[in-house]
Amino acid sequence: QVQLVQSGADVKKPGASVKVSCKASGYSFTSYYIHWVRQAPGQGLEWMGIINPSGGSTSYAQKFQGRVTMTRDTSTSTVYMDLSSLRSEDTAVYYCARDGGQQLFWFDPWGQGTLVTVSS
Amino acid sequence: QSALTQPASVSGSPGQSITISCTGTSSDVGSYNVVSWYQQHPGKAPKLMIYEVSKRPSGVSNRFSGSKSGNTASLTISGLQAEDEADYYCCSYAGSSTLVFGGGTKLTVL
Numbered sequence: 001q002v003q004l005v006q007s008g009a010d011v012k013k014p015g016a017s018v019k020v021s022c023k024a025s026g027y028s029f030t031s032y033y034i035h036w037v038r039q040a041p042g043q044g045l046e047w048m049g050i051i052n053p054s055g056g057s058t059s060y061a062q063k064f065q066g067r068v069t070m071t072r073d074t075s076t077s078t079v080y081m082d083l084s085s086l087r088s089e090d091t092a093v094y095y096c097a098r099d100g101g102q103q104l105f106w107f108d109p110w111g112q113g114t115l116v117t118v119s120s
Numbered sequence: 121q122s123a124l125t126q127p128a129s130v131s132g133s134p135g136q137s138i139t140i141s142c143t144g145t146s147s148d149v150g151s152y153n154v155v156s157w158y159q160q161h162p163g164k165a166p167k168l169m170i171y172e173v174s175k176r177p178s179g180v181s182n183r184f185s186g187s188k189s190g191n192t193a194s195l196t197i198s199g200l201q202a203e204d205e206a207d208y209y210c211c212s213y214a215g216s217s218t219l220v221f222g223g224g225t226k227l228t229v230l
Contacts (some may be wrong), residue, residue, distance in 0.1 A: 037221075044223045045160075045211075045224070047211070047218070049218065103227075105156075105213045106154070107156070108177060
């Protein structure tokens with residue numbers, strides 16, 4: 001079955017960077033774009049960006065431009081989200097989610113989520 | 121982009137129908153038929169309920185339906201059941217390969 005499995009929870013200090021992984025299985029990895037979405041504690045969902053696993057092209061939400069980098073490794077069917085210059089407001093659960101296809105802009109399925117805590 | 125506007129909460133009794141609205145602008149909801157809805161239970165990842173305004177993925181109950189008029193999309197749940205109690209989020213394409221979510225609506229089944 002289609003599955004996205006994310007890396008485990010992480011704790012970082014302010015100013016550091018975090019890299020979250022998302023390993024895909026059960027489908028052709030390069031045929032579906034992948035999105036990243038985050039959710040701060042008790043808050044709503046926030047779209048961060050999208051990556052094409054085939055060519056590696058990306059599009060980021062304006063809010064994260066300059067701080068986020070999304071990459072992929074086709075040999076392991078894994079997508080990565082790197083967020084730098086972390087601050088306390090970046091404490092959130094980070095989700096990867098598969099696009100409906102080639103930029104259909106809906107998400108199914110989602111990974112299980114990765115809690116990133118930013119604290120001194 | 122600004123978040124889409126959803127009511128913070130809605131409620132209904134078992135068997136009733138409820139509708140959750142999602143209001144955007146002519147730059148997002150009003151311009152594209154790319155609105156999706158997600159259900160999220162506490163501590164769980166979101167689940168796709170509706171995509172492309174009104175399409176239902178396989179496995180999602182036909183009690184869930186979606187529609188759009190102008191800058192406002194809506195999710196209707198008929199025959200409310202206890203397990204429908206959750207948070208619901210709308211999401212719209214906003215041009216230039218970007219997306220925007222609504223603030224979320226907490227559904228309480230009385």
